[in-house]
Amino acid sequence: MRIGLQVPSFTHPGGTEQIAPTFARTARAADQGGLHSLWVMDHFFQIRGVGPSEEPMLEGYSALAYAAALTERITLGTMVTGVTYREPGILVKTVTTLDVLSGGRAWLGIGAAWNEEESRGLGVRFPPVAERFERLEETLRLAHQMWKGDESPFEGEHYRLERPLNSPPALRRPHPPVLIGGGGEKKTLRFVAKYADACNLFDGDELPHKLDVLREHCEREGRDYDEIEKTSLTLLGEPSAGAAVDTIGRLAERGVDHVIFSQGTGQDLAPVLAEARAQTEKIVPAGR
Structure with a gap:
C-alpha cells in the first residue's frame, strides 16, 4: 500500500514568513518518513x-x-491541475521540467476544472463544462504525443500546435504517470481507462461503485483494470498512526492501492503517516 500526503493549506501561525519553512519541514519529513507521494x-x-x-x-x-x-x-504532483489553467503544451513542458529536476519523480495530475471564482478573478477563460471535458481529452492526447517525442503538428478542435517539441524529455519512462481526478462516470472514468495511469476518487460510500464503473470502462476500452493505480483522497480526523492504519486497511479492502491523506489546517501529518507506513508494511507490502 502506498501512502501520500496532500498539503491544501498554507495558513500558519506567524503569517507569510512561515509558509516556506513550514512547507519545507513537511516535505522533508514526508520524504524521510518513506511516504510515496506529496x-x-x-x-x-x-x-x-x-x-x-x-x-x-x-x-x-x-x-x-x-x-x-x-x-x-x-x-x-498536483491534486489536480484544472485543464483550463495552462495551455496544454506549456503544461506538459512544466511537468517535464519538474520530472527532470526531481530525477523522475513528477506526476501529471489533471481534471476538467471547476473553480470558476478563481478563473474569473485572475482572468482565466472558464468555458462550459462540455467544452472543458473536450479540452481535457485533447490535453491528454497531446501529453502522450509529446512524451513519445512526436513533434508532428497537433490538430484538435480547441488546440493547434505546429511543433510540440519537448526537449529535454522526461526522465520517467515511459512518461510521468498521468492521474485523472474525479468520479464522473460517463467521461472522467472513461478518460481514466483510455489515457491515465491512475485515478483519484474521494473516500466515501460511492467509492466501490466508482471502481466498478471504471472496470466496465476498462473492459470497453480493452484496458487491463489492474494496470491503473487506484488512489483515494481522504481526511484523518484523529491525527494518529492508529487511525491512519485503520483508514488504510479499510480502503485497501475496497481496492485502493494508494491512500492520500489531506492535511488539515494546523495538522502535522507527515510524522504520523511515516509511523503508519511502518506499521502497515508489516501487513501489506509497499507498492501493493
Missing part, C-alpha cells in the same frame, strides 16, 4: 471547504519545484 492543490485561491478565498495559496508547480529541491525519493 501533493499540493493546483488552485490560485483557497477553495471552499478548506478556507476563505483570501487565505494564502501557493502556485502549485512552483511549490513542487521547491519541494523537489528539498527531497530525494518522494513523488510530486
Whole structure:
C-alpha cells in the first residue's frame, strides 16, 4: 500500500514568513518518513471547504519545484491541475521540467476544472463544462504525443500546435504517470481507462461503485483494470498512526492501492503517516 500526503493549506501561525519553512519541514519529513507521494492543490485561491478565498495559496508547480529541491525519493504532483489553467503544451513542458529536476519523480495530475471564482478573478477563460471535458481529452492526447517525442503538428478542435517539441524529455519512462481526478462516470472514468495511469476518487460510500464503473470502462476500452493505480483522497480526523492504519486497511479492502491523506489546517501529518507506513508494511507490502 502506498501512502501520500496532500498539503491544501498554507495558513500558519506567524503569517507569510512561515509558509516556506513550514512547507519545507513537511516535505522533508514526508520524504524521510518513506511516504510515496506529496501533493499540493493546483488552485490560485483557497477553495471552499478548506478556507476563505483570501487565505494564502501557493502556485502549485512552483511549490513542487521547491519541494523537489528539498527531497530525494518522494513523488510530486498536483491534486489536480484544472485543464483550463495552462495551455496544454506549456503544461506538459512544466511537468517535464519538474520530472527532470526531481530525477523522475513528477506526476501529471489533471481534471476538467471547476473553480470558476478563481478563473474569473485572475482572468482565466472558464468555458462550459462540455467544452472543458473536450479540452481535457485533447490535453491528454497531446501529453502522450509529446512524451513519445512526436513533434508532428497537433490538430484538435480547441488546440493547434505546429511543433510540440519537448526537449529535454522526461526522465520517467515511459512518461510521468498521468492521474485523472474525479468520479464522473460517463467521461472522467472513461478518460481514466483510455489515457491515465491512475485515478483519484474521494473516500466515501460511492467509492466501490466508482471502481466498478471504471472496470466496465476498462473492459470497453480493452484496458487491463489492474494496470491503473487506484488512489483515494481522504481526511484523518484523529491525527494518529492508529487511525491512519485503520483508514488504510479499510480502503485497501475496497481496492485502493494508494491512500492520500489531506492535511488539515494546523495538522502535522507527515510524522504520523511515516509511523503508519511502518506499521502497515508489516501487513501489506509497499507498492501493493
